[in-house]
Amino acid sequence: MYKGDTHKETHKNAERDIIGKEFADEDREEDDQYLKEKIMRAIVDKDLCIACGICEGIAPEVFSLQREPYAEVLLDPIPAELEAAVEEAKEECPEGAITIEA
Ligand code: SF4
Numbered sequence: 001m002y003k004g005d006t007h008k009e010t011h012k013n014a015e016r017d018i019i020g021k022e023f024a025d026e027d028r029e030e031d032d033q034y035l036k037e038k039i040m041r042a043i044v045d046k047d048l049c050i051a052c053g054i055c056e057g058i059a060p061e062v063f064s065l066q067r068e069p070y071a072e073v074l075l076d077p078i079p080a081e082l083e084a085a086v087e088e089a090k091e092e093c094p095e096g097a098i099t100i101e102a
Pocket of ligand 1: 048050051052053056063070071092094095096098
């Protein structure tokens with residue numbers, strides 16, 4: 001009940017609160033769904049990469065220097081269990097060549 005409301009206004013306000021809550025719940029469900037679908041991608045800028053191998057050493061499942069003179073990204077999207085390693089590789093890359101999209 002709101003201060004100064006008549007009985008009718010109180011009823012309307014209560015209805016509005018219920019409808020507002022339903023919309024809020026729907027928004028929350030959409031947000032949860034969005035978070036579940038959120039994926040991580042790693043990108044290496046081959047013009048910046050100096051092929052030092054640090055990223056491959058940290059996350060060999062994701063980064064490889066086997067075929068190219070720069071680090072290739074082997075997995076897209078990045079599996080959840082490797083996300084922390086990819087973050088670390090990005091932090092450790094001396095050239096700032098790794099970008100993460102999430
Ligand atoms: Fe290239 Fe950076 Fe990986 Fe070194 S750590 S190989 S510079 S992407």
